[in-house]
Amino acid sequence: GILSPGGIAMTGPEFRKLSPNDIDDILPRLQVMARSSPTDKFILVSRLRENGEVVSVTGDGTNDAPALKAADVGLSMGLSGTEIAKAASDIVILDDNFTSIVTAVKWGRC
Numbered sequence: 001g002i003l004s005p006g007g008i009a010m011t012g013p014e015f016r017k018l019s020p021n022d023i024d025d026i027l028p029r030l031q032v033m034a035r036s037s038p039t040d041k042f043i044l045v046s047r048l049r050e051n052g053e054v055v056s057v058t059g060d061g062t063n064d065a066p067a068l069k070a071a072d073v074g075l076s077m078g079l080s081g082t083e084i085a086k087a088a089s090d091i092v093i094l095d096d097n098f099t100s101i102v103t104a105v106k107w108g109r110c
Contacts (some may be wrong), residue, residue, distance in 0.1 A: 005030050010105070011034035023047050038063035045070045058093075058101070059085050075101060 003009050009032035016037075018026070026049060033040065041057070045067045048055045057064070057071040062080040063090035068074030076089035079096040086092050093100050 007031035009034070012040040015040050025052060025075065027051060027053075031108070034059035039068060042070055059089070060096075061085055064088075075104070 002023065006029060010026075010030070012033060012035045015023070015033055016039075024040045024045070024047060030044075032103045036044075037084055041059075041064065045055050045057055049070070049072070054072045054077065056073040058069045058075045058077075059065070059068050060077040062082045062084040064076075065084050068076060068085060068088040073091065074089035075093055076085040078086070078092045078094040078095040081089075081096075083094070091104055093104065
């Protein structure tokens with residue numbers, strides 16, 4: 001699974017109750033955030049970047065645009081993504097296939 005021993009899973013409403021310091025404390029162990037709002041995603045990306053992490057975000061909706069733009073690399077879906085999400089992203093995954101992300105990263109390293 002995606003949650004390993006010692007990892008933290010939480011919902012967006014739980015995340016929203018945390019102070020910035022509390023967020024910073026859990027970031028190294030946060031592995032899953034479910035039912036998150038666009039604001040939750042943006043805050044998560046911002047806090048990670050402020051803590052020196054390199055962040056990539058995938059999204060397909062207009063509401064994903066702030067997090068896509070705030071990330072070091074934003075990846076949007078070419079088939080199902082909105083034009084706003086595509087414009088906010090750095091890479092458009094033309095076939096909406098997450099395995100294509102690996103290919104895109106490999107090409108980017110050539």
